[in-house]
Amino acid sequence: MRKTHYQNEIASSVYSVETDEDIMARIISIAEKEYPYECCGILIGRCDDHCFEISDAYETCNHERSVKRADSFTIGPMDVYKCERALTGTEYEIIGFYHSHPDRPAVLSVKDETGMLPGLLYVLISVSAGMRKDITAYIRINEIIHEATMYCENRPKG
Amino acid sequence: MKVYISATLRSFFGRRTETETQGNTIRKILKDLTDRYPEASKGLYGDDGNLRGFIRIFVDDEDRTDKSFHDDEIADGSTVLLLPFIAGGAPGESIIPDERRKEVSLDDSEIDRFSKHLLLREIGVKGQKRIKAARVCIIGAGALGSPVIQYLAAAGVGTLKIVDSDSVTPENLQSQVIHGTRDVKRPKAASARDTVRNINRNIDVTADNTRVEADNVMSVIEGFDLVIDCTDNYKTRYLLNDACILSRIPLVYAAVYQYEGQVSIFGLKGGPCLRCIYPEPPAPGLVPTCAEGGTISPLSGIVGSIQAVEALKLIIGIGENLGGRLLTVDTLGLKSKFLNVSRNEHCPLCGNSPSIYEPEGFNYEEFCGLMKEEEEIPVEGYTAEELAEKIESGEPVTVIDVREPHERAVKSFPGASVIPIGQLVRRMNELDPEHDTVFICKQGLRSILAIHTLREAGYKGPMYNLKGGMDAMKDIIFSNEAGWL
Known part of the structure; x- marks a missing residue:
């Protein structure tokens, strides 16, 4: 358990994330490709109270000003809207977002914590010298931020 | 008015994505929504009463999140979208490794x-x-x-x-x-x-x-x-x-x-x-x-x-x-x-x-311009002691004080004429080119500028600078003006 702030304490994890290697490899390759800038995107899948299942990842444009892209990201609200519309009628929904931290650790920054929407999954990828270093996942439930345990398996398709 | 609520805001509004609301302005729509979903109010608004940074309101394709749009009437047939603004980024980098x-x-x-x-x-x-x-x-x-x-x-x-x-x-x-x-x-x-x-x-x-x-x-x-x-x-x-x-x-x-x-x-x-x-x-x-x-x-x-x-x-x-x-x-x-x-x-x-x-x-x-590259005629000047001596001996000297009024109020120079630097060229005819004129300011820099300005404007009379300005005169007391300091 990692204590960071009296308001936003990170509690021990009862949350888990399940995904397969293909999706993770895709997110990692995007993060490495965008280095030294931050990449960002939308995570699609299903979730229940404690388990997030990532079925797909959708890369979005980092809308930050160019000088800020090395340590900031912004996903345009309309990108989220379009993605959501495309998912209408399917069994999937937006379950969270991912972004990378070039040359910085995969821990939530103050900016990250301030912008976190409750109930959604935030996956962080730290990239050092163009190579993936670490991947973490966080969820905010009310004012409390939980680190989720990630399970990544090579699942058969379908 | 039909409002689309992003499913990412489900923790505030439940799973409903489209809803009919009362009101034809953003303010009225938000009021209606928070009345119906009291829990959402805490999520949407921060302690300061403003919308939280992660909320964006679009009317059709236009971002209307800013408060200044909240009372604008929304045309019939428009779609109001309540969307998330997802932003963040890496922790800052310290200059200490x-x-x-x-x-x-x-x-x-x-x-x-x-x-x-x-x-x-x-x-x-x-x-x-x-x-x-x-x-x-x-x-x-x-x-x-x-x-x-x-x-x-x-x-x-x-x-x-x-x-x-x-x-x-x-x-x-x-x-x-x-x-x-x-x-x-x-x-x-x-x-x-x-x-x-x-x-x-x-x-x-x-x-x-x-x-x-x-x-x-x-x-x-x-x-x-x-x-x-x-x-x-x-x-x-x-x-x-x-x-x-x-x-x-x-x-x-x-x-x-x-x-x-x-x-x-x-x-x-x-x-x-x-x-x-x-x-x-x-x-x-x-x-x-x-x-x-x-x-x-x-x-x-x-x-x-x-x-x-x-x-x-x-x-x-x-x-x-x-x-x-x-x-x-x-x-x-x-x-x-x-x-x-x-x-x-x-x-x-x-x-x-x-x-x-x-x-x-x-x-x-x-x-830094402390040494002029072009051949500027050097400004002749007196030290504070030299000027005091001249005045003491009764030599006719015109003293022009180029300082601003509030500076003169602190310490004035006895018998000096006052022409602020900005008025010098306009009031050039008040100077007598037949006599020596000494320019004074606080530290002797603006007075040099004054002399250059007058030279450029075509004034031909002899001009002198008080080196070090009034600050240098601080310790000198004229016998006839003992109380001036």
């Missing part, structure tokens, strides 16, 4: 002393260790240096170097709060060092009494993580800028004048330097220094404190710093604003094809 941080530790007394820092999530033990590991060089222990040095010492910066070649004078005490009355005539660097030791004896503090020149500036700042510009003159300011850029040391810059100040950071990766913003300093005499123009006492406290905060943010690696932005503070109108400043690719120092590689390589006197 992790290896340096790991080399230091905090003992019990330090944990006690810096507990207010340790309580801050962004600082914590790691941040405090970075502060302790930091080596900061402060150039100038005057008005700006006073808050900078004291706050950095109090914040726990482990190594401080204070560079100033001046000594404390009584007039310094109005704004240079690091010195006290008993420090008058002591070197400023030593006086400031003693104040630092009084704050925290564990700080490794050095007082350097040398004057920063082109040939020593590189060695003065060598080995430091950060340099703070607390100087009051253009020459040192350009020297420091050049040396910091060449040494790749970030520089926290500030300047104050009368009621206004400005702060920025130079030498950050991709950011501008002083020469990108101000390629050349103004001509001498055109802009008075603080010593001549004056400053309101707490101004340098405000501006210097901002410098100290920026320095700590760079050391800890948090927040949004002033790299690429110039903050201006106007204490009279109580206004402040940011000016975006960017690196100039043609900058001779940090541009794409720089021409400056060594601070020794060029003449600062010439650059």
Whole structure:
């Protein structure tokens, strides 16, 4: 358990994330490709109270000003809207977002914590010298931020 | 009105994505929504009553989140979208590398002393260790240096170097709060060092009494993580800028004048330097220094404190710093604003094809206009003693005081005619070209400018400058005007 702030304490994890290697490899390759800038995107899948299942990842444009892209990201609200519309009628929904931290650790920054929407999954990828270093996942439930345990398996398709 | 609510906001509105609401403005729609979903109100609005940063409201394709749109009537058939704004980013990068941080530790007394820092999530033990590991060089222990040095010492910066070649004078005490009355005539660097030791004896503090020149500036700042510009003159300011850029040391810059100040950071990766913003300093005499123009006492406290905060943010690696932005503070109108400043690719120092590689390589006197490149007729002048003697002996001398009215109110020159510098050319015919005319100002710089201005305007009479201005006359009392000082 990692204590960071009296308001936003990170509690021990009862949350888990399940995904397969293909999706993770895709997110990692995007993060490495965008280095030294931050990449960002939308995570699609299903979730229940404690388990997030990532079925797909959708890369979005980092809308930050160019000088800020090395340590900031912004996903345009309309990108989220379009993605959501495309998912209408399917069994999937937006379950969270991912972004990378070039040359910085995969821990939530103050900016990250301030912008976190409750109930959604935030996956962080730290990239050092163009190579993936670490991947973490966080969820905010009310004012409390939980680190989720990630399970990544090579699942058969379908 | 039909409102689409993004499913990502489900923790506020449940899983409903489309809903019919009462009202034809954003304000009314939000009111209706929060009435129906009382829980959403806490999620949508912060403690200050404003919409939280992660909420965006679109009407059709237009972002209408800003409050100014909330009372605009929405046309029938429009779609109102309540969407998330997803943003964040990596934690800031500290100028103190992790290896340096790991080399230091905090003992019990330090944990006690810096507990207010340790309580801050962004600082914590790691941040405090970075502060302790930091080596900061402060150039100038005057008005700006006073808050900078004291706050950095109090914040726990482990190594401080204070560079100033001046000594404390009584007039310094109005704004240079690091010195006290008993420090008058002591070197400023030593006086400031003693104040630092009084704050925290564990700080490794050095007082350097040398004057920063082109040939020593590189060695003065060598080995430091950060340099703070607390100087009051253009020459040192350009020297420091050049040396910091060449040494790749970030520089926290500030300047104050009368009621206004400005702060920025130079030498950050991709950011501008002083020469990108101000390629050349103004001509001498055109802009008075603080010593001549004056400053309101707490101004340098405000501006210097901002410098100290920026320095700590760079050391800890948090927040949004002033790299690429110039903050201006106007204490009279109580206004402040940011000016975006960017690196100039043609900058001779940090541009794409720089021409400056060594601070020794060029003449600062010439650059700063202290030495005129064109053949300007030199201005003849009198010292204070010579002028006093002339007046005492009864020689006919016309004295023109070019100072502003409020300056004359402090100390007037007996028998002088008053023509403020801006009116000189217009009122040239009030001068008698057949007689010697002596121009006076506070420090003898604006009077030189006055003489040049009149020469350019075609005045042919003999003109003399009072060297050192009224300040130099301070200790001279005319026998016939014993009470004038």
